[in-house]
Amino acid sequence: MTYEDLRGKVVLVTGGSRGIGRAMALAFLGAGARVAVNYKTHEAAARDLRQKAGSDLGIFQADVSVREEVKNMFLEIKKSFGDVDVLVNNAGVMKTSTIDSFDEKLFMDMFRVNVLGTIYCTLEALPAMKKKHHGSIVNVTSNAVLGTAVAGTTYYAMTKAAVMMFTRRLAFEGGSNGIRANALAPGWTETDMTVAGRAEEEVAKTKRSYVEKTSLGYVGKPEDMAKLALFLASDDSWPMTGQMLVADGGRLDNLSHSL
Numbered sequence: 001m002t003y004e005d006l007r008g009k010v011v012l013v014t015g016g017s018r019g020i021g022r023a024m025a026l027a028f029l030g031a032g033a034r035v036a037v038n039y040k041t042h043e044a045a046a047r048d049l050r051q052k053a054g055s056d057l058g059i060f061q062a063d064v065s066v067r068e069e070v071k072n073m074f075l076e077i078k079k080s081f082g083d084v085d086v087l088v089n090n091a092g093v094m095k096t097s098t099i100d101s102f103d104e105k106l107f108m109d110m111f112r113v114n115v116l117g118t119i120y121c122t123l124e125a126l127p128a129m130k131k132k133h134h135g136s137i138v139n140v141t142s143n144a145v146l147g148t149a150v151a152g153t154t155y156y157a158m159t160k161a162a163v164m165m166f167t168r169r170l171a172f173e174g175g176s177n178g179i180r181a182n183a184l185a186p187g188w189t190e191t192d193m194t195v196a197g198r199a200e201e202e203v204a205k206t207k208r209s210y211v212e213k214t215s216l217g218y219v220g221k222p223e224d225m226a227k228l229a230l231f232l233a234s235d236d237s238w239p240m241t242g243q244m245l246v247a248d249g250g251r252l253d254n255l256s257h258s259l
Contacts, residue, residue, distance in 0.1 A: 005235040007032030010081045014038040014064050014121055015091030019048040019191030020140065024088055024229045025049065027062035029057055030228060036060055036077045036084070038091065064091045064117030075123040085127035086233045089118040089163075089210075090140045093214030094193075107155050114159040118166060126179070133178040136233045139167045140225075141185045143248040147255035164244055171242030180241040182232045187248025189220030210249075218249025 011028045011226040016020040016037035023043070026039045035057045039046040058080050062073035076214045077084060095106040118139055129135025141164050144150070144157035163183065170181040188194065188210045195203045211217045228247055231237050 001231070001234075003031045003230055003234040003236060006086070006230070006233065009033045009085040010036065010077070010083060010093030010126070011086040011088065011233070012036040012038065012077060012084045012145070013090055013122070014089045014117065015040075016088075017042045017049060017059070019193055020186065020189060020222045020225045021088075021090040022049060023226040025057065026053065027223075027226035027230050028233070029053055030084075031234075034058075034081045034088070036081060038062055038073060040062065040064070040091070064121055065112035067116075067120045070117075070120040070124055083132075084125045085129070085132075085134070086136045086138070087121060087125040088138045088233065089121055091117050091139065092160075094147070094153075094156045097155060098152060099154050110156060110159050111162075114156075115162045115166070119162050122166075123168065126174070128179045129174075129179050133208055133215060135166075135174070135177075135179040136179040137170065137174075137179065138229050138232045139163050139181065139183045140229075141167070141183045141244060143185045143187055143246050143251060145244070145252075146246065148251055149253040149255055162175060167244070168242045177220045177242060180238070182237070182240055182242070183244040184225065184232060184242050185246045186225050186247070187214070187218070187220050187246075187251055189222060189225060191222060193236055213251055213253050214248065215252065220248070 011033045013025045014026040017039035025035050028035050037059045044124050050059045060073045060076055061071040091221050093110055095110055143161040144153050145161045145164050167181050167183040207219050212217050
């Protein structure tokens with residue numbers, strides 16, 4: 001697919017300097033979009049991406065969990081590229097703990113980025129989308145929303161479930177203004193974040209375990225998620241809205257068969 005409708009559009013990918021976000025940014029760039037990449041702390045990775053990508057990709061530093069920083073970021077993007085046509089809320093963090101070892105600070109750190117960050121960026125993108133009567137928002141959730149049998153992910157799953165419900169409500173309220181909202185739910189994907197600080201043996205063991213837990217014997221790749229983000233963002237996925245694409249290779253360990 002060429003996704004001609006994305007050519008010349010302004011796409012913002014939050015958390016776009018590494019991993020899935022980086023792959024998404026490059027995929028949108030390849031489709032002819034002008035891409036704004038948000039990052040919080042990984043400046044070297046962001047600068048490397050900009051150097052490789054050229055003038056149609058810009059990098060914008062902001063903590064998406066701080067509303068004032070998000071507002072300033074959108075002003076800078078508008079100066080550089082114009083109003084955002086496609087928003088990909090990809091920035092996220094995961095902290096693991098059992099239910100009875102609840103740590104309020106860790107939970108709120110996740111909630112602020114995963115939930116409030118998604119809300120803040122959406123609020124800044126909506127006015128221009130409403131004015132154009134056209135816009136596409138892709139929220140990156142997780143297959144944890146379905147309740148996978150992975151220890152320590154309860155509170156992370158709660159934040160991602162909130163994003164899924166926000167996506168549905170956003171689709172409901174935005175539809176009359178020509179705005180679509182969909183979610184992409186990756187399974188375990190090998191990225192800098194998921195393997196950071198882990199020994200090679202431990203990473204290999206983790207990958208084997210996920211191969212055994214999926215119908216396709218699949219370990220997630222950022223490029224696979226990027227292809228699906230392009231589809232959801234483009235008019236090729238019209239009239240899909242309020243939906244969640246689960247891209248996990250067919251997980252076999254869900255706690256329930258209903259959502």
